[in-house]
Amino acid sequence: NAGVTQTPKFRILKIGQSMTLQCTQDMNHNYMYWYRQDPGMGLKLIYYSVGAGITDKGEVPNGYNVSRSTTEDFPLRLELAAPSQTSVYFCASSLTGLEGYTFGSGTRLTVV
Amino acid sequence: DQQVKQNSPSLSVQEGRISILNCDYTNSMFDYFLWYKKYPAEGPTFLISISSIKDKNEDGRFTVFLNKSAKHLSLHIVPSQPGDSAVYFCAASGPRIKAAGNKLTFGGGTRVLVKP
Numbered sequence: 001n002a003g004v005t006q007t008p009k010f011r012i013l014k015i016g017q018s019m020t021l022q023c024t025q026d027m028n029h030n031y032m033y034w035y036r037q038d039p040g041m042g043l044k045l046i047y048y049s050v051g052a053g054i055t056d057k058g059e060v061p062n063g064y065n066v067s068r069s070t071t072e073d074f075p076l077r078l079e080l081a082a083p084s085q086t087s088v089y090f091c092a093s094s095l096t097g098l099e100g101y102t103f104g105s106g107t108r109l110t111v112v
Numbered sequence: 113d114q115q116v117k118q119n120s121p122s123l124s125v126q127e128g129r130i131s132i133l134n135c136d137y138t139n140s141m142f143d144y145f146l147w148y149k150k151y152p153a154e155g156p157t158f159l160i161s162i163s164s165i166k167d168k169n170e171d172g173r174f175t176v177f178l179n180k181s182a183k184h185l186s187l188h189i190v191p192s193q194p195g196d197s198a199v200y201f202c203a204a205s206g207p208r209i210k211a212a213g214n215k216l217t218f219g220g221g222t223r224v225l226v227k228p
Contacts, residue, residue, distance in 0.1 A: 004155070031213060042116070042201060042218035043156070050213050058215065090155050097214030100146055100158030 002026050006091050006104035013081040013111045021076040021107050023091030031094040032074040033101065034058075034066065036087040043090060049074055050097070081111045115139045116204050118219035126227050131189040133222050135202030138183065143206035146216065147176060147187045150199045159200070160187070192226045199223050 007022045025032065030051045035043040035058075045058030049068040063085060065077040074093075078085060088108050092101035117136045125131045133147075143164040148156035162169040162176045162185070169176050175188045189196055202219040 033213075033215070035218075040121070040220070042118075042220040043216075044218075045215055048213045048215060056213065092155075094214070098144075100148075100161060101156075101216065103148075103155030103157070105153070105155045 004091055004093050004102050004104035006089075006107050008107060009105070010108050011110070013078075013109065015081060015083065015111060017081050018077070018079050019081070019109075021078075021089055021091075021109075023074045023076065023104060024072050025074075025091075025093040025102070026072065027093060027095070027102065028071060029093035029095050029102070030071070031097040032068065033092045033094075034064070034074070034076045035090045035092065036060065037090065037106075038087050046076065046089075078109075083111050085109065086111045113138075114220075115142075116202055116217050116219040118200075118202055118222050120222050121220070122223040122225070124225045124227065125192050127194055128191045131187075131192045131196065131224055131226070133187040133189075133200050133202075133224070135185050135187075135219050136183060137185075137204050139204070139206070139217075140183070141206045142204040142217075144204070144214075145176070145178060145185050146203045146205075147174075148201040148203060148218075149196075150201065150221070156201055164206075189224075192224075194226050194228050197224055197226045 033048045034046040047066040091104045146161040147159040150156040203216040
């Protein structure tokens, strides 16, 4: 059972470039989330989804977009990378949202 | 405005002794609290949780205490083991409405080092 899989694990982007962080889960969870963790800080919610076709903004959505066309996949899109987006990004999922999340291992992104 | 705060960024404890991690929150709508453990280069893993209708929840060496009037919770690890060395995050959710996504708000984390 793979759980939550994130790709890539590491990426360096130049300012203004775009990329998609991939997240897929095989647990048939309805709820999926994207968080970012800045050095020495807690996790901040970027976007979340309560089911296929439904997404909503979290605490820090600016500069990001998401889609949820299937239950399994929840990609995060950065359109114009900025140094402020240098962070570690975590995807998480939950069956009902009423229990603890299952997190992926993270994507470390550096924007230079 | 940090709604969940962990005021101790680090904690060092001797193996076999008790580790006590603290967390404070400001949002009175929070009604579910969780602790996560995170090793370097890995995602956080769920450790233990507590509902606001309880004041204590125990799971093996881990116990979480909730003081609603003080808006404070703590995690006790007894006895501490070297493998417990990690960053611990406190998180809160509420009100727990499915349509609202039951989003978690995290504290900044406490790095625990258990010395052999």
